[in-house]
Amino acid sequence: MFYISYIASELRRRKGRTLLTALGLAVGVGLVVAVSALSAGLDDAQDEVLEPLTGVGTDISVTRPIDAKGGFESLSKRERRQLQDENGDARIGLTNQGDPGDKFTTTSFLATTQLSFPASEVDEVASLDGVKSVAAGLTLNATTVSGTVPEDGGQDQPGVPSGGGGPPDNIDFKSTSVSGVDQAQKSLGAISAAQVSKGNWFSQGDSREAIVNTSYANRQGIEVGDTVMVKGKRLKVVGLATSPLGGQASDIYMKLDQLQQLADRKDRVNTLYVRADSADAVGAVSREIEQTFASSEVTDAQDLADRVGGSLQDAKDLAGKLGTALTIVALLAAFLIASLLTLSSVTKRTRELGTLKAIGWPQRKVVRQVTGEALAQGALGGVLGAAIGVGAAALITAVGPELKATVAEATQASGPGGGPPPGGGFGQGAVQAGSELIKLTAPVDAPLLLLAIGLALLGGLVAGSVGGLRAARLRPADALRHID
Amino acid sequence: MTLIKLNAVTKIYGEGATGVSAVDGVELRIDDGEFLAIVGPSGSGKTTMLQLLGALDRPTSGEVLFESTDMARMSDSELARLRSTTLGFIFQQFNLIPTLTARQNVEAALAPRGLPAAQRHGRAGHLLGQVGLAPRADHLPTQLSGGEQQRVAIARALANEPRVLLADEPTGNLDTTTGEEIMGLLQELWRSSGLTIVLVTHDRAIAAAAPRMVRMRDGRIEGDGPSEPVSAVREEAV
Ligand SMILES: Nc1ncnc2c1ncn2[C@@H]1O[C@H](COP(=O)(O)OP(=O)(O)OP(=O)(O)O)[C@@H](O)[C@H]1O
Ligand SMILES: [Mg+2]
Numbered sequence A: 001m002f003y004i005s006y007i008a009s010e011l012r013r014r015k016g017r018t019l020l021t022a023l024g025l026a027v028g029v030g031l032v033v034a035v036s037a038l039s040a041g042l043d044d045a046q047d048e049v050l051e052p053l054t055g056v057g058t059d060i061s062v063t064r065p066i067d068a069k070g071g072f073e074s075l076s077k078r079e080r081r082q083l084q085d086e087n088g089d090a091r092i093g094l095t096n097q098g099d100p101g102d103k104f105t106t107t108s109f110l111a112t113t114q115l116s117f118p119a120s121e122v123d124e125v126a127s128l129d130g131v132k133s134v135a136a137g138l139t140l141n142a143t144t145v146s147g148t149v150p151e152d153g154g155q156d157q158p159g160v161p162s163g164g165g166g167p168p169d170n171i172d173f174k175s176t177s178v179s180g181v182d183q184a185q186k187s188l189g190a191i192s193a194a195q196v197s198k199g200n201w202f203s204q205g206d207s208r209e210a211i212v213n214t215s216y217a218n219r220q221g222i223e224v225g226d227t228v229m230v231k232g233k234r235l236k237v238v239g240l241a242t243s244p245l246g247g248q249a250s251d252i253y254m255k256l257d258q259l260q261q262l263a264d265r266k267d268r269v270n271t272l273y274v275r276a277d278s279a280d281a282v283g284a285v286s287r288e289i290e291q292t293f294a295s296s297e298v299t300d301a302q303d304l305a306d307r308v309g310g311s312l313q314d315a316k317d318l319a320g321k322l323g324t325a326l327t328i329v330a331l332l333a334a335f336l337i338a339s340l341l342t343l344s345s346v347t348k349r350t351r352e353l354g355t356l357k358a359i360g361w362p363q364r365k366v367v368r369q370v371t372g373e374a375l376a377q378g379a380l381g382g383v384l385g386a387a388i389g390v391g392a393a394a395l396i397t398a399v400g401p402e403l404k405a406t407v408a409e410a411t412q413a414s415g416p417g418g419g420p421p422p423g424g425g426f427g428q429g430a431v432q433a434g435s436e437l438i439k440l441t442a443p444v445d446a447p448l449l450l451l452a453i454g455l456a457l458l459g460g461l462v463a464g465s466v467g468g469l470r471a472a473r474l475r476p477a478d479a480l481r482h483i484d
Numbered sequence B: 001m002t003l004i005k006l007n008a009v010t011k012i013y014g015e016g017a018t019g020v021s022a023v024d025g026v027e028l029r030i031d032d033g034e035f036l037a038i039v040g041p042s043g044s045g046k047t048t049m050l051q052l053l054g055a056l057d058r059p060t061s062g063e064v065l066f067e068s069t070d071m072a073r074m075s076d077s078e079l080a081r082l083r084s085t086t087l088g089f090i091f092q093q094f095n096l097i098p099t100l101t102a103r104q105n106v107e108a109a110l111a112p113r114g115l116p117a118a119q120r121h122g123r124a125g126h127l128l129g130q131v132g133l134a135p136r137a138d139h140l141p142t143q144l145s146g147g148e149q150q151r152v153a154i155a156r157a158l159a160n161e162p163r164v165l166l167a168d169e170p171t172g173n174l175d176t177t178t179g180e181e182i183m184g185l186l187q188e189l190w191r192s193s194g195l196t197i198v199l200v201t202h203d204r205a206i207a208a209a210a211p212r213m214v215r216m217r218d219g220r221i222e223g224d225g226p227s228e229p230v231s232a233v234r235e236e237a238v
Helices: A002-013 A015-055 A077-087 A121-126 A214-220 A256-262 A279-292 A301-305 A311-348 A350-358 A363-399 A446-473 B046-053 B076-086 B102-113 B117-130 B146-158 B176-192 B230-237
Strands: A060-065 A103-111 A131-148 A171-181 A196-199 A209-213 A227-230 A233-241 A252-255 A271-276 A297-300 A402-407 A434-439 B002-013 B020-031 B035-039 B061-066 B087-090 B164-168 B196-200 B212-217 B220-226
Touching: A002 A015, A002 A363, A002 B102, A015 A311, A015 A363, A015 A402, A015 A434, A015 A446, A060 A279, A121 A131, A121 A271, A121 A279, A131 A256, A171 A256, A209 A214, A209 A227, A214 A233, A227 A252, A233 A252, A252 A256, A271 A279, A279 A297, A311 A350, A311 A363, A311 A402, A311 A446, A350 A363, A350 B076, A363 A446, A363 B076, B002 B046, B020 B046, B020 B196, B020 B220, B035 B046, B046 B164, B046 B196, B076 B087, B076 B102, B087 B146, B102 B117, B102 B146, B117 B146, B146 B176, B164 B176, B176 B196
Parallel strands: A171 A252, A209 A233, B035 B196, B035 B212, B087 B164, B164 B196
Antiparallel strands: A060 A271, A060 A297, A103 A131, A131 A171, A131 A271, A196 A233, A209 A252, A227 A233, A402 A434, B002 B020, B002 B061, B212 B220
């Protein structure tokens, strides 16, 4: 094929033009590679933040919020009475605690913003299509009041020290969040065995045990082997657990049946932790649960992702909007530059191309020559661009800028009679708010490089077509006429 | 035998009042194996004539017959094939492709024929040998003298064994000695083969190499007959 050696000669002997065209395309597609790699790195960073949440195995959590759709009216009479008993009368009559001057300690359990429901919902949800497994959990606030019965007793104090005057000096309120966990389910629930950073998971028997949140343990100076008190019962601390950013965090975790007994909520739970058969099934399962389980609220990992903020999110938004725009502009500019350079080259070679026609080259072979040259420059640009992109991505990874992922406290409507601590995380209990620093990487994979080369070839094809059209219009007589 | 015949051929560049009749109602017959020179002052229409004879352009009116086939009835690709197989061109500026070596420039003429690379390569080498340039086969045009470049161009024009060689001022860019060498080469070619040569020049001394001379003025043929002997031209020039 003569024209291949002709193309090779053209590219080799007109190095300036070849490199200029190829570099134009290379910078364009190199930017595509770098921006795509950066955006993949940002996705990875977000996954890294969310991974502990989704990675523990919970795809969906199901709760029954106080302001549920359908409201109380949709519930049975018995269910309504149960909920009233649990929530309606959380008051502590100090006079009940003994004679004036006596020391006392009393603990009452309050639901967080979510209401409880019968444990039988577990089986209902478990029977749905696409559900792999379900674990139940019960998260409550244990409010312990201790002090001395006042002389002028007889007046009730609100259960939670919120607003108005506050309690007398000699009365001490302490609020601890407690989650009941099905110890048989090591990988699904309010915490999983994987989150235990020190010590062990619960034993399978009925010995009284607790796993304590690391930050609570640090505040209280609790270590593995110590005991914690929940409503007068001593629990042996068998492990410390760390809650992921954005995840649910209770102070103390204990066996579900023991908490149900202590809190007088036999067979009652307030969170279902659901694992779907596959990530693709999550959406369908969520909808199914919402339909079958009256007044439920379903949260999945996407809802969580929406709550991640900070510079990570800003960078993601930037990469999404500006990055895409920049990429398109850079590509268009690269295509335009390549086309203009090819056009000017054809114009400069008017006599040369006219001579080819004069010595008998058919039209299509002259056009093919021009297009082939541009395509070859595109290929060169693609390889250069891939190299530029890989270099830029490697530079980003090497520098490894740190991005901050922030999860804000949930701003959920608090219940009527207001005061329970904010909840609404993935499950019950307070959301583990705060920030995490993530090192940014920019991974480049083979499909991305192929895309880069493909785009550069496309640029070459566009430039070649423009140049080819111009070349097609040249007349063989230009061999004799054109002055250069 | 008539090879090319022009019947009332007119070529007008531009349109209407600003149109220029570069060739104006020309009648001409060229027989197979003839060597003729077209002479005339600048702007008389010599190059335009050559373009019409060489199927590089179509006349505004009249017929250009090649072996009694009207070129007007041939498609662009048929004309390209005719140029490739039957016609050879030599230009004043040599018109070599600057990025190709001497050999590759000759190969460029063979390219449309789709010969195997080795055969193409060998034939190009052989042709360069014929014009005395075998040792310079792998040189780029910029590494060759004007005369050498024109030899490469002649080798390229001969590549497909054409029946007609068309040359527009082939010595115009060369000094007298080199020009005479090139003319000698063309004469030798003409004598040793049945080639038809049409040579355009404004130099009567060069034209004297051809047995027949067509004189043009203002797009018309002013005279057509045997060329003046070289001695007469020399005297005139002195
Ligand atoms: N493409 C064109 N457009 C307009 N006019 C043209 C074009 N080509 C040639 N002409 C005109 O046609 C006339 C004949 O030109 P041509 O080139 O054939 O003359 P020539 O005899 O070859 O002259 P020279 O000896 O200077 O090469 C001139 O007046 C020229 O200006
Ligand atoms: Mg001319």
